[in-house]
Structure formats: structure tokens, C-alpha cells
Amino acid sequence: MKSIKQFPFAHKLVFAALVMSALLASYAAFGGITAYASSVPAEPTIEVVVAPQVAEEARKPEANLPYLFAVFIITWALMFGYVFYMSRRQRTLRNEIEALKSVLNEKQGVAGKPARAEVEVQS
Amino acid sequence: MTEMAAPSSATKPATKGRGLFRDGLMVVSAALMAVTLWMIFFYVPTEANLGVSQRIFYFHVPLGWLGMLSIVIVAFAALMHLKTQNPKWDALAYSAAEFGVIFATLIIVTGAIWAKPVWGVWWTWDAKLTTTLILWFIYVSYLMLRAYGPKGSQGSRYSSVLALIGAIDAPIIYLATVWWRTAHPELVIGPSAESGGLESRMQLAFLISVITFTVMYAYLLWERYSLRRQEDALDEVHQTVSLRA
Numbered sequence: 001m002k003s004i005k006q007f008p009f010a011h012k013l014v015f016a017a018l019v020m021s022a023l024l025a026s027y028a029a030f031g032g033i034t035a036y037a038s039s040v041p042a043e044p045t046i047e048v049v050v051a052p053q054v055a056e057e058a059r060k061p062e063a064n065l066p067y068l069f070a071v072f073i074i075t076w077a078l079m080f081g082y083v084f085y086m087s088r089r090q091r092t093l094r095n096e097i098e099a100l101k102s103v104l105n106e107k108q109g110v111a112g113k114p115a116r117a118e119v120e121v122q123s
Numbered sequence: 124m125t126e127m128a129a130p131s132s133a134t135k136p137a138t139k140g141r142g143l144f145r146d147g148l149m150v151v152s153a154a155l156m157a158v159t160l161w162m163i164f165f166y167v168p169t170e171a172n173l174g175v176s177q178r179i180f181y182f183h184v185p186l187g188w189l190g191m192l193s194i195v196i197v198a199f200a201a202l203m204h205l206k207t208q209n210p211k212w213d214a215l216a217y218s219a220a221e222f223g224v225i226f227a228t229l230i231i232v233t234g235a236i237w238a239k240p241v242w243g244v245w246w247t248w249d250a251k252l253t254t255t256l257i258l259w260f261i262y263v264s265y266l267m268l269r270a271y272g273p274k275g276s277q278g279s280r281y282s283s284v285l286a287l288i289g290a291i292d293a294p295i296i297y298l299a300t301v302w303w304r305t306a307h308p309e310l311v312i313g314p315s316a317e318s319g320g321l322e323s324r325m326q327l328a329f330l331i332s333v334i335t336f337t338v339m340y341a342y343l344l345w346e347r348y349s350l351r352r353q354e355d356a357l358d359e360v361h362q363t364v365s366l367r368a
Contacts, residue, residue, distance in 0.1 A: 064176035064240040071179045071233045075186070082225055083343075086350055093353055100360060 148342040155335035162328040170325075179237040181328055185336035186229045187255075191293050192340070193223035194258060197265070198290030201283035210355060213279045216286060218347040220265045222340065227259040250303035254296040261289035 163181045170177035200216035203209070234252065235245045246252065265285055272278045300307050321329060 063174055067176050067236050067240050068178055071182055071236050074232055074236075075182055075229055078225060078229060082221075086347060089350055089354070093350070093357060096357055096361075100357075100364065103364075 145342065145345055148338060148345070152335065152339040152342050155331065155338055159328070159332045159335045162331055167325050167328045168322065173241060176237060176240045179233060181332045183230065183233045183237060184329065185333045186226050186233060188333055189336055189340050190223060190226035190230050190255075190258065191297065192337075193219045193226055194261070194286075194290055194293045196344075197223060197262075197286045198293075201286035204279065205283050205287075208276070210279075211352070213283070214351040214355060215348055216283065217266075217269060218344055218351050220262055220269075220286070221347060222344060223262040224259070224266060227255065227262055230255055231259060249307055250305045251296065251299040251307040254292060254299050258289070258292050258296060261285075261292060265289065 159181070163178050167178070167181070169175055196219040197216045200212045200219065204212035204216060231252075234255070238247070239245050265282055268282045268285055269278060272281055295302075299305060
């Protein structure tokens, strides 16, 4: 059985997929959300200065859905982008380690010593 | 010729334990995120004045908390690095600074998106917003100094000093709404926050959201820190190999 250490970012991708699916499922059910929300009278919560020209518009439950959607998309896009950046860095490190190993093994082989080169890499 | 040692068998159980804990953090943060999203979209009522856009709050404020937490970690690690010269602290400071850039960017972007439907403008030179933008510049300058400044211990010392100076901005951001007249909402988190400002379901969803993001942050920071340590170790190996070649 292959260890997850052989796929250093596999578990991170699973994490990303879990979060994304939860997000999409939530967004897919948005119709239900606004219906539920409009049926529940809510108290004002935090004191926010609301511009008069946009106050009426803001009170409509469905008025600002694109803004909410944009926030979630941008947040997750940036987070996933960073996770992929880390993944690429990790892959580059592994390649460098492999290159170093082969150079060292080659040189040690020429010198007649037993080849042994290993670097501890945390997954 | 350099011979790199295989991992000691004595350290393997500890490494395995750490790996399990890290995987546990990942699972817990994923599960908590699912709960948080459910609460944000299905559990909390819609705020009467702000409408649906108020749900941005459950992402915006935890991201702000993590941006502040990052600068505190960067400053603490920088201080410890200056004191002990231990490269582990420097690696932690660097990792937290990278997350600081990401979270500071997200605070500004999500704040701007929220400001548009509520204030009618994407950006205003409000005290809270401006000091947060300054925090973003501090993080970016820290990383630029690491990338383009002196290499080695000198570079890490310079950036540690910069991180300590930058940390002064954290309490200024937090107390901006207290010290200055500002359009930004009052504090909802921390010692100076007004209690009882949120409806009970909103308060619970907010609390869960803050915990979720904090757990996820811990997991991601751990990953980045491990990666940074490996990068440092590999740099050392490269230097050794090039010196001996």
C-alpha cells in the first residue's frame, strides 16, 4: 500500500475538495437560504454606517448575493492558490533532493564507497 | 564527500505522532469548515439593515483576526530569533509573514466588497482601512526584504527588526475605531469589544467561524513551516556540496 507520504499534497487536495464541495453545496441551496432568511425577522446586529442611497437596496434579502458570492470565491481562490504554491515548492524540493542524491551516489560510487544518500523529508 | 544521514529510528515515533496530529488538524478544520458554511448560509438569520451582505462578516472578521494573529506571531518569532539566533524562529516568522500577506489581502478585498453595497464605495480613507493597508505594506516589505535584501543571517536579522517595528501597527488597527471617528463597525472581538452586540445565533456562528479559521490557520502554518525548514536544510546541503566539490 502506498503511503500518503508518497503523495505529499494528496491529503491537502482532499481537504481542498471537501471545503469546495461544502461551499458549492451551500451556494446551490441559496434559494432556500433567502426564503428562510426573509421569513425570520432579525434584529439589527452591528452598528454600521449605511449610505442613504443604498440603504433601501441593502435591505432586500437577495440584493447583494453577487457581493457575497464574490467574497467566498475570492477567499477560496486565494487560499487554494497558496496551497498549490506550497505544493509546487514541495515538488521542486523533492526533485532537488533526488538530483542531489543521484550526484552523491555517482560520486561515492566512483570513490569505491557504498552509495548512501538520504535526506529526511517530512510530508 | 557529503553523506546525508538517514532519519534516525529513534525519531520516527515522534515524527509519526506529529504527522497524525497534523492530519487530525486537517480533518478537524475541514469538518469545522463544513459546519461553518452550513451555519453561515442556513442557520443565521439575515440582518435587518444590511441584508445578505452581512454574511460576509463571518468570513471578513475571522480573516482580520488571522491577519492580526500573523503579525503577532511574526513579531514574537522575530524577537526570539534576534535573542537566540535559532533559525527555527526565523522560519516561523517567514511562514507567518506569508500567511500575513494572504490574510491582509483578503481582509482588504472582502472589506472592499462589503463596503460597496453598504457604504456605496469600494474604498474610503477611513482610519481602520488605512491602517490595515499599512499592515499589508509591512508584510510585503518584510517578504521583499527577505527576497532581495542581504542573504543569510544578516538578512534575517534585518527582517526581524522590520517585523518588530511593523507589529506596532497591530494595536493601532485594533483600536482605530476607538481612537478615531470612523465608518467601520465597532469592535466585536477582543478585550475592547462590546458584549451583547450580536443576536445569539449570529454570535454562535461567528464564534464557530473564528475557531474554524484558527484551526485551519494552525494546520496551514504548520505545513508552511515544515516546508520552510526543508528549504533551509536543502540550502545548507547545497552549500556544503558546492564547498566540498
